[in-house]
Amino acid sequence: MTEAVKPTKPTAPTAPTAPTDEQKRASAYWRSNLRLMAALLTVWFAVPFGLGIVFVEPLNQFQLGGFPLGFWFAQQGSIYVFFVLVLVYAVRMRSLDRRYNYE
Amino acid sequence: MSILTWTYITVGLSFALYIGVAIWSRASSTSSFYVAGRGVPAFANGMATAADWMSAASFISMAGLISFMGYQGGIYLMGWTGGYVLLALLLAPYLRKFGRYTVPEFVGDRYDSQFARVVAVFCAIFISFTYVAGQMRGVGVVFSRFLEVPVDTGVLIGVGLVFVYAVVGGMRGITYTQVAQYCVLIVAFMIPAVAISHQLTGNWIPQFGFGATISDGPNAGRYLLETLDAIQRDLGLPEYTAAWVGGKKSMVDVFAITLALMVGTAGLPHVIVRFYTVRNAAAARWSAVWALLFIGILYTTAPAVASFARVNLIQTLNGREYSEVPEWFNSWERTGLIAFNDKNHDGIITMDGDPAINELDVDPDIIVLANPEIAGLPNWVIALVAAGGLAAALSTAAGLLLVISSSISHDLLKSFLWKDLNEKQELLAARISAAFAVVVAGYFGIHPPGYVAQVVAFAFGLAAASFFPVLVLGVFDKRTNREGAVSGMLVGIVFTASYIIYFKLVAPGADASQWWFGISPEGIGSIGMLMNFVTTIVVSRVTKPPASELQNMVDEMRLPTEGPAVG
Numbered sequence: 001m002t003e004a005v006k007p008t009k010p011t012a013p014t015a016p017t018a019p020t021d022e023q024k025r026a027s028a029y030w031r032s033n034l035r036l037m038a039a040l041l042t043v044w045f046a047v048p049f050g051l052g053i054v055f056v057e058p059l060n061q062f063q064l065g066g067f068p069l070g071f072w073f074a075q076q077g078s079i080y081v082f083f084v085l086v087l088v089y090a091v092r093m094r095s096l097d098r099r100y101n102y103e
Numbered sequence: 104m105s106i107l108t109w110t111y112i113t114v115g116l117s118f119a120l121y122i123g124v125a126i127w128s129r130a131s132s133t134s135s136f137y138v139a140g141r142g143v144p145a146f147a148n149g150m151a152t153a154a155d156w157m158s159a160a161s162f163i164s165m166a167g168l169i170s171f172m173g174y175q176g177g178i179y180l181m182g183w184t185g186g187y188v189l190l191a192l193l194l195a196p197y198l199r200k201f202g203r204y205t206v207p208e209f210v211g212d213r214y215d216s217q218f219a220r221v222v223a224v225f226c227a228i229f230i231s232f233t234y235v236a237g238q239m240r241g242v243g244v245v246f247s248r249f250l251e252v253p254v255d256t257g258v259l260i261g262v263g264l265v266f267v268y269a270v271v272g273g274m275r276g277i278t279y280t281q282v283a284q285y286c287v288l289i290v291a292f293m294i295p296a297v298a299i300s301h302q303l304t305g306n307w308i309p310q311f312g313f314g315a316t317i318s319d320g321p322n323a324g325r326y327l328l329e330t331l332d333a334i335q336r337d338l339g340l341p342e343y344t345a346a347w348v349g350g351k352k353s354m355v356d357v358f359a360i361t362l363a364l365m366v367g368t369a370g371l372p373h374v375i376v377r378f379y380t381v382r383n384a385a386a387a388r389w390s391a392v393w394a395l396l397f398i399g400i401l402y403t404t405a406p407a408v409a410s411f412a413r414v415n416l417i418q419t420l421n422g423r424e425y426s427e428v429p430e431w432f433n434s435w436e437r438t439g440l441i442a443f444n445d446k447n448h449d450g451i452i453t454m455d456g457d458p459a460i461n462e463l464d465v466d467p468d469i470i471v472l473a474n475p476e477i478a479g480l481p482n483w484v485i486a487l488v489a490a491g492g493l494a495a496a497l498s499t500a501a502g503l504l505l506v507i508s509s510s511i512s513h514d515l516l517k518s519f520l521w522k523d524l525n526e527k528q529e530l531l532a533a534r535i536s537a538a539f540a541v542v543v544a545g546y547f548g549i550h551p552p553g554y555v556a557q558v559v560a561f562a563f564g565l566a567a568a569s570f571f572p573v574l575v576l577g578v579f580d581k582r583t584n585r586e587g588a589v590s591g592m593l594v595g596i597v598f599t600a601s602y603i604i605y606f607k608l609v610a611p612g613a614d615a616s617q618w619w620f621g622i623s624p625e626g627i628g629s630i631g632m633l634m635n636f637v638t639t640i641v642v643s644r645v646t647k648p649p650a651s652e653l654q655n656m657v658d659e660m661r662l663p664t665e666g667p668a669v670g
Contacts, residue, residue, distance in 0.1 A: 005656055005660050044192075053361065060346065066326035066327060068344050076313075076406065078177075079181070083396060086188055086192075086392045087392050093663075
């Protein structure tokens with residue numbers, strides 16, 4: 001299994017020194033990833049738990065065609081939103097991978 | 104042709120297809136046995152993941168449950184799809200990059216702890232056996248209704264088939280059989296759904312038909328859901344779309360169950376392992392996109408099927424003379440899954456919200472299977488649904504059996520008991536463990552423990568409370584160490600298991616007022632998960648940080664490059 005991640009000896013065994021360019025690139029990439037994830041996970045939480053559960057009754061006052069709106073979020077809308085979230089993540093990460101040259 | 108003849112044809116052809124695919128793609132090395140040689144394209148893996156994930160419960164039971172639960176059936180819809188967002192964002196790319204064969208192996212290596220690995224192995228085996236017993240039972244039920252063989256014979260036929268392709272084919276064989284099974288199950292689910300949607304509302308797309316108006320009959324021109332609410336009201340039942348009404352779950356409980364199902368999904372080893380089979384981290388992300396698309400097709404159709412079936416069931420049966428019931432009623436009566444008890448001896452079926460007056464008992468499990476018959480669709484459609492139910496149960500069973508076999512051969516034998524096992528011996532051991540697991544699963548299918556339904560809560564609760572936090576923190580928090588992970592898992596497991604055992608087995612009569620925070624045993628995994636997170640983080644902060652090699656390993660895991668960065 002040549003491609004597996006193995007524990008590696010630290011490259012700089014001496015006292016902590018200034019981060020290398022490689023380390024700066026890695027941490028910038030990771031920060032961009034975390035920002036994107038935080039935004040997407042907020043939506044992941046807000047739509048089903050907020051619109052589909054906690055605020056379902058007020059939303060049911062509104063109709064979406066033949067659906068009470070809150071009911072629609074619980075039985076249809078959340079699933080569409082989940083799909084869009086994973087799609088956006090895959091697309092945005094592909095461009096992040098390219099920008100930071102990690103393909 | 105009769106339903107029986109059609110069923111023999113569709114089931115026979117689909118089984119021949121699975122065996123053909125398994126032989127063509129059989130495994131020849133440990134890497135291809137455990138992770139399909141890590142060469143599965145994202146699209147194919149998405150389909151395989153969808154079939155792996157959608158079990159007899161999703162295919163046969165879910166729409167029926169929603170049909171009886173109305174709005175609150177959404178816990179399954181949101182819970183069993185939302186977990187894929189967590190998988191795609193928090194776990195799949197990193198676990199794939201880490202490049203191991205099993206989930207316990209990740210736990211053991213990331214935390215440098217054999218003890219953590221053993222705890223994880225036992226959770227993985229327990230969760231998978233719980234699940235697989237239900238699948239085998241589903242196979243038996245489909246066989247007994249549609250092929251008119253005893254349930255036990257049905258289970259044995261299912262065991263024989265899974266034996267061929269899981270033991271011979273390994274992960275590679277399972278993957279491509281699952282792709283075929285996805286195609287069979289989705290066609291089988293969609294054809295009746297589309298036909299019934301058109302029949303009732305004139306709209307061919309169930310997702311839209313469900314929100315459209317009824318096309319014929321006394322309620323023509325009225326919205327389907329509005330009509331259904333009114334029908335339910337007339338019978339003295341809660342409205343179908345109403346959220347919080349008497350006799351249903353509380354908001355807190357719906358919240359907790361949905362969260363536990365989401366997090367549990369993301370922690371189920373047989374689902375996670377599917378992401379090990381693709382080429383790299385980017386392919387793991389795309390696999391999740393495809394998987395959620397393929398799962399979403401069924402999951403957005405199921406609630407539509409549920410409401411169509413509810414309308415059809417009530418309109419067909421309520422107020423009808425028992426002597427005039429359609430033929431399907433009698434054939435399901437023989438299975439005991441539908442029962443008419445003429446309490447007022449007038450020979451007419453009366454449905455009512457009051458159990459003292461209600462004369463019709465319907466098991467939710469028959470909704471999907473009987474739906475085409477209730478709607479009067481042709482015999483070949485009914486036969487196709489039987490093949491679809493079998494595809495759903497068998498594909499999930501195979502994925503689970505692989506987790507059990509790799510846990511035994513790779514995590515227990517190879518890493519503990521018999522370290523100098525060479526690759527060829529390990530492959531043999533993996534096949535023997537798979538065979539052993541198939542036989543045990545078959546035994547549980549024929550002699551199901553009386554509490555199958557209860558232990559399913561266990562599988563999700565345990566996956567949520569044991570694996571999910573230590574996997575996520577293993578990637579996102581470098582400071583999380585062995586002490587934290589081990590104590591977090593133990594706290595999560597002990598708390599969740601005691602709560603479920605107490606309320607399900609020790610005091611099954613206890614009512615909702617005794618639940619902590621109003622959370623049922625089905626939802627308690629979400630609290631177990633939070634306790635695991637808190638314990639892991641706190642204990643890690645007050646003990647030594649992980650060795651710098653481990654921290655470097657985490658840095659490396661976070662990059663989506665193919666192998667370790669060497670230059």
